[in-house]
Amino acid sequence: MEHSSSAMLEVAGLSCSRDDRLLFSGLSFGLRPGQVLLLEGSNGSGKTTLLRILCGFREADGGEIFWAGRRIAESRYFADMAYVGHADGTKKELTVLENLRFALALGHPGQYSIDLALQKVRLSGYDDSPVQSLSAGQKRRLSLARLLVTHSILWILDEPFTSLDKQGIELIETLMDEHAKNGGMVILTSHHDLTFPHLGLQRIHLDSCP
Amino acid sequence: MSFIPAPISRFFHRTASPPHFYTLADKLLPWLTVLFLLLLIPGLYGGLVMAPADYQQGDSYRIIYIHVPAAWMSLFIYVLMAVMGGIALVWRMKLAEVMLISSAPIGAGFTLVALVTGSLWGKPMWGTWWVWDARLTSELILLFLYLGVTSLYGAIEDKRSAARAVSILALVGVVNIPIIHYSVEWWNTLHQGPTVSKMDKPSIHISMLIPLLLMAGAFKVYYAIAVLQAAKLELIKREPSAQWVKNLLEQNA
Amino acid sequence: MSLENFFAMGGYAFYVWTSYGITLAVLLWNLFAPIVQRKQLLRQLALKQKRAQQ
Amino acid sequence: MPLIQAFFAIVRRDLLLAFRRRAEMANPLFFFVLVVTLFPLAVGAQPNLLRAMAPGVIWVSALLAALLSLDGLFRSDFEDGSLEQLLLSPHPLSVLVLGKVFAHWLVTGLPLLLVAPLLALFMGLPEQAMPTLWLSLILATPLLSLIGAIGVALTVGLRRGGMILSLLVLPLYVPVLIFASGAVDRAAGGLPTGAQINILAAMLLLALVLTPLPTAAALKMSVN
Numbered sequence: 001m002e003h004s005s006s007a008m009l010e011v012a013g014l015s016c017s018r019d020d021r022l023l024f025s026g027l028s029f030g031l032r033p034g035q036v037l038l039l040e041g042s043n044g045s046g047k048t049t050l051l052r053i054l055c056g057f058r059e060a061d062g063g064e065i066f067w068a069g070r071r072i073a074e075s076r077y078f079a080d081m082a083y084v085g086h087a088d089g090t091k092k093e094l095t096v097l098e099n100l101r102f103a104l105a106l107g108h109p110g111q112y113s114i115d116l117a118l119q120k121v122r123l124s125g126y127d128d129s130p131v132q133s134l135s136a137g138q139k140r141r142l143s144l145a146r147l148l149v150t151h152s153i154l155w156i157l158d159e160p161f162t163s164l165d166k167q168g169i170e171l172i173e174t175l176m177d178e179h180a181k182n183g184g185m186v187i188l189t190s191h192h193d194l195t196f197p198h199l200g201l202q203r204i205h206l207d208s209c210p
Numbered sequence: 211m212s213f214i215p216a217p218i219s220r221f222f223h224r225t226a227s228p229p230h231f232y233t234l235a236d237k238l239l240p241w242l243t244v245l246f247l248l249l250l251i252p253g254l255y256g257g258l259v260m261a262p263a264d265y266q267q268g269d270s271y272r273i274i275y276i277h278v279p280a281a282w283m284s285l286f287i288y289v290l291m292a293v294m295g296g297i298a299l300v301w302r303m304k305l306a307e308v309m310l311i312s313s314a315p316i317g318a319g320f321t322l323v324a325l326v327t328g329s330l331w332g333k334p335m336w337g338t339w340w341v342w343d344a345r346l347t348s349e350l351i352l353l354f355l356y357l358g359v360t361s362l363y364g365a366i367e368d369k370r371s372a373a374r375a376v377s378i379l380a381l382v383g384v385v386n387i388p389i390i391h392y393s394v395e396w397w398n399t400l401h402q403g404p405t406v407s408k409m410d411k412p413s414i415h416i417s418m419l420i421p422l423l424l425m426a427g428a429f430k431v432y433y434a435i436a437v438l439q440a441a442k443l444e445l446i447k448r449e450p451s452a453q454w455v456k457n458l459l460e461q462n463a
Numbered sequence: 464m465s466l467e468n469f470f471a472m473g474g475y476a477f478y479v480w481t482s483y484g485i486t487l488a489v490l491l492w493n494l495f496a497p498i499v500q501r502k503q504l505l506r507q508l509a510l511k512q513k514r515a516q517q
Numbered sequence: 518m519p520l521i522q523a524f525f526a527i528v529r530r531d532l533l534l535a536f537r538r539r540a541e542m543a544n545p546l547f548f549f550v551l552v553v554t555l556f557p558l559a560v561g562a563q564p565n566l567l568r569a570m571a572p573g574v575i576w577v578s579a580l581l582a583a584l585l586s587l588d589g590l591f592r593s594d595f596e597d598g599s600l601e602q603l604l605l606s607p608h609p610l611s612v613l614v615l616g617k618v619f620a621h622w623l624v625t626g627l628p629l630l631l632v633a634p635l636l637a638l639f640m641g642l643p644e645q646a647m648p649t650l651w652l653s654l655i656l657a658t659p660l661l662s663l664i665g666a667i668g669v670a671l672t673v674g675l676r677r678g679g680m681i682l683s684l685l686v687l688p689l690y691v692p693v694l695i696f697a698s699g700a701v702d703r704a705a706g707g708l709p710t711g712a713q714i715n716i717l718a719a720m721l722l723l724a725l726v727l728t729p730l731p732t733a734a735a736l737k738m739s740v741n
Contacts, residue, residue, distance in 0.1 A: 018368075020451050055605060057740050059302075059370075079607035087598025093537040094530070105526030106606040106613075108519070146602075259469065269473035273482045280486065299734070312497075319489045327482040334478055354688040361684060365675050374738040375671050378731050379685065382667055385727070386689050389720070393692035400699060436494045443501040450508055459509050 007032050009154060009185065014063035016049055023049055024206060027063070031202070033153075033183040036176060038194060041206030047189040048086075050206070051158050054187065055083050079108060082152035084160060088143045092132035096123060096142055099131060100149055107150035111182075117148035121171065136163040144175065155179060157188040169195075226305040228445045229454035235438040242438075246431040253424030261418045273331040274418075279426040281324040281345070283433060284352055285387070287317035291359070292384035295377030305441075307373035308448065310380065311363055312440035316433055318356035324349050344398035348391050355383045369448060523608045524616040531620035534593075541589070546628050549582035553636045564641050571640035572650075572701035578636075579629055579654065580690055583661040584683055586625040590617065590666060591673045591736065600673075604740055611729035614736065618659075618666050618729075626658030642705060649704035649714070656717040657697040663724040664689050670735035692720065 007030025015025035023046030031037055039047045052058040054065065056072065067077035090099045100114045118124050121141040131139060140163055147155055155176070161169050173194060176186045194201065225231060257275035264271040291313050298306040328346050329339050340346070359376050366372035446455055472479045535542050556574045557567055567574075594600040594617075603613050633650055642650070668686035672678030700713035 020449055052741075055601070057601065057604065057737075076607075078605060081605070083601065083605055085598055085601060087596070087601070089598035089602040091530070091534060091593075091597065091599060093534055098530070098533065102526055102530050103602070105523050106602065106608065108607070263473055268475060270475035270478055272472065272475075272479050276482060276486045316493050319493045323486045323489050326485050330478045330482045330485075334475055351688050351691055354684065358681075358685045358688065361681055362671060365672075365678070365681055368741065371674075371738050371741050375735065378667075378735050378738065379671060382689070382731050386692070389692045390688070393695040397695045397699065432490060432494075436490075436497075439494060439501075440497040443497040443504065446501060446504055446508075450504075455508065456512070459505065459512060462505060462509065 006030075008068055010066040010069075011054075012064050012066070014050075014053065014060050014065070016046065016053060016058075016060050018046075018049065025062070027204075029202070029204060031154075031185050031187070033185060034180050035202060036180050036186045036194075037188070037202045037204065039187065039189045039204050039206060045206040047206055048158055051083075051085075051156055051187070051189060054156055055081075077154075080152060081154040081156060082107075082147045082150060083156045083158075084143045084147065085158045088131075088139050089146070090131050090139065090142055093130060095128050095130050096134075097127040099142065100145060103146045104149050107152075110147075110149050110151040112148040114145075114149055117145040120148055120175065121145045137165060137168050140164055141168065141171070144172065147179075148175075153184055155184065155186045155188075157186065159189055159191070161190055161192050226303055228305070228449065228452070229457075231305055232442060232445060232454070232458070235442055239435060239438060242431055242435045246428055246435060249424050249428035249431060253421050253428050256417070256421030257425060261421055262415075267335065270331060270334045273327050275421055275425045277324060277327040277331060278422060279429045280320045280327065281349060282426060283429050284317055284321040284324050284349065284356075286430075287313050287320065287433060288352065288355065288380070288387065289384055291317065292380045295380040298373060298377045299381075304373075304448070307370075307377065308441050308444045309437060311373060311376060312437050312444050313433075314356060314359045314363070314376075316436045316440065318353065318360065320429070320433075321349060321353045321356055325353065342398070344395050347398070348394045351390055351394070352387070355387075359383070520608050520612060523606065524612055527613055527616035528620045528623075531617060532623065535620070535624040542624055543628075545582040545586040545625050546632060548585055549578050549629060550632055550636065552578040552581055553639060557639070568641040568643070568705070571637065571642040572646070572698045572705060574640060575633070575636050575642070575650070576653075576694055576698035576701065579658065580661065580687075580694055582629065583626065583658060583665060584686060584690075586621070587662075587665040587669050587682065587686070588679060590621050590662075590669045591739075592669075595673045595739065600736065600740055604737060610733040610736065614666065614670075614732045615725075615729045618662050618732075621666075622659045622662040626654075626662055629658055630654050642701075645707065646701055646704040649710050650701050652714055653697040653700045653717065656714065656721050657693050660693050660717070660721050660724050661690060663721075663728040664693070666732045667728055667735060670732045670739060672739075673736070674739040674741070693717070696720075 009031040011030070012028050014027040016023045017025075027050070029037070039050060041047050049058065053060045056078070065072045067075040067080065069075075072078075091102075094102070096118070097114065100117070104114070112120065115124070118127065121144050123138060123141055123145065126134070126138070131142065134142065140160070144160070160172050164172065169192070176188075179186060225234065253275065258272055261272075263269045291310050294306040294310040294313070297303055298310060325346065328343075328349065332341055332343070332346075333339050359379055362379060363372045363376045366375055446458075449455065470476060470480075553574055556570065560566060560570070591600060594603065604610060606613060630651060633654055634647065637647060637650060665686050668682050668689075669678075671685060672682045675681065696713045696716050700710040700717070703710045703713065
């Protein structure tokens, strides 16, 4: 099914309920290359649920999601997106390098080499450390390095700032900014407000949805 | 949905909407009950009174009129559950999920009946309550398959996920049933027990066959009645705060 | 055929009638359990609704 | 071929993980030996009785050992979020799942072959049945992993999925048990076992093609 719009990611009339409670309905938005979307809302407002629907883990009760004009199931969507959730998605018994190599084997190569990506997230020199020896913040940065080594246009980040210090938060914001400037897109949830003056930052407040 | 003509798919979607289905079930139930009695009463009379006693087994063979239809139903319902599981997975039809999970206890009930009556029939014939006869063994494994379905559905909290899980399980089970059946048959001929199964295909007289078929029909209609009742409950459980449930409450009040 | 003969089932009364009895019990249970549960559920929901309106 | 690369990346990663957690790896093996040891203690050590029971006892124990090891198949991936990443991979999930099952079999199924002669010795299984026992283990243990994977995928999201897992999986194991122990039994009696071995091989091929699909669907349901 073709769907014409200038937006790369187009969400139309999405609704979802959980345990017979309506989380949101008629939710529509579009995201163009270079845009960052911040989802706000209190706990239980359905932020994480929305992200999981966007990842295809959960099915919406109604509505459609389009990627480049096609339904996501019929598009290159899953080759073009990457997700970092509450769980890091890394193996604690494996080293930093082994984890990134595995991520690379599962996806398509992205714009950075593993070395370069580790430099970017300030984990150079940790190549051969097992992930279980890293601090919580370092683990988080490692899962971000995964975004850099694999090809991904759309980043979906669930609470990326948890367990990060001030420099860590700055680092993520810089990475997001760079990604957006290169024509990428970011959707994230966060309790903090973003400090970085992003180009084209959109906000959606989920509590305001009926 | 694309390969189904639009009017038919529209018809299905309307019929499958919970309030519509609920009222439809209410309309159907009296007719089904009448049909059930019309099949059951002559079936029981023919089976218990009219049909002559078997020359070998005497009157004990009369258990056949519930044992065999129950065994048929136990398989029939499982296959039906797998079909509904397939529909639920492919077309995401909530009604199919509801019918699938409503069928499971009824199917398990029939399986239990087939096992218990088989055992009660076997005691005078074999002199023991249980024999590892091919049919009883298959039926026992079928009971485990049913129990797997109901306990998996009960264990998963999110009922939409649970329905999805149970649909997958029913499909896997139905592929396995013929394999299980065949393997048990083979195993049974290998370890030939001390008795010859007398339950297998008695050359049946017409006066015995007619009540058997009537009872089989009655059990099928019973299933329809019971599954509609269970589905009505499940529909309300699924969406207790939906508008149609509120309307229903007002009607009752 | 007398009624007594009918109930005796040629000496197999226990097996035949137990079979029919258990079948009846299982089928009735599967039929009426959902009906009773539904009535209970509707009563609960009605109560809840009344409380919400007050 | 990126798909084949991804398949072998999974196998490699899971083997590496198994190697780093090697303490856990041996548990199903000990369990297998232990269960078989219990039988002579329970029924008495008459050689004739044990010999008659040997194929059944060895195969039931293998089944239980396989069941015990299944829990680890997707559990850690589910807990640390790796499973989510697998689902998001552009490659078909069923192929990735097949890679995981293959690695799991290499780690838990294959070692059973090593201890099988020891157990045959314990139970007094005739030597002539040994090749058939090995062959049945080679064909049937991957079947146990493939079928079991469906059950694990369905229950991995549950906090106490263990009991339900056995309820789901054991009935599906019945044909495997019948043909595998039947083959060993016939071999012990000096009878030909071609039919049983062929059926096991056919079931294995069928399972290789068919089981990854429901497993993948069930994993998607579990991640939800």
